[in-house]
Amino acid sequence: QVQLKETGPGLVQPTQTLSITCTVSGFSLTSYYMQWVRQTPGKGLEWMGFIRSGGSTEYNSEFKSRLSISRDTSKNQVFLKMNSLKTEDTGVYYCARGVQDFDYWGQGVMVTVSS
């Protein structure tokens, strides 16, 4: 069955870089888009960006040049990297499958940005 699981650090210091891995099973990354969505106390659910089945990416301009999404299809993994973290980046980060919908979600990983 389809499964998605995010792993990452629970605590990151301000100005540092966040790295999260989404490991999937039950489908191929070369057949589906993979989205990143976060949920913060200040802004609720926010779409961050996606990586297409072909490997190209699109980002929410809200995150400007801070965000990078990549993947390793041989390991069934998708990666999120975001630099210059601020306290307001504290929240739960989700990967989700889908092109323009979000049919499967991971459990999410809580990230706290604090010194």
Place this chain on the structure above:
Amino acid sequence: DVVLTQTPPTLSATIGQSVSISCRSSQSLLHSNGNTYLHWLLQRPGQSPQLLIYSVSRLESGVPNRFSGSGSGTDFTLKISGVEAEDLGVYYCVQGTHAPYTFGAGTKLELK
């Protein structure tokens, strides 16, 4: 960016009651390909969101048929015909027509 306005923010219901949630968009969600990418999600307490309805009115596999969606253009509605205890949580509309994709602020369904 497209703004999705959900009403009401909170909904109190008894078991068996039928309820509706509205989602209004700041611009039409009709895509140039003829599809309308307006979806409904439910986030139960302590869980990640799950897809209930996609493309306005299509029921996701495994979702009970007491859930239904309707609407077009800028006005959309989610209806629950006979609330059950497992339906409690926060409902979100989300649009995938215009990038950046955006979410409504949510409607919390609680027991009266």
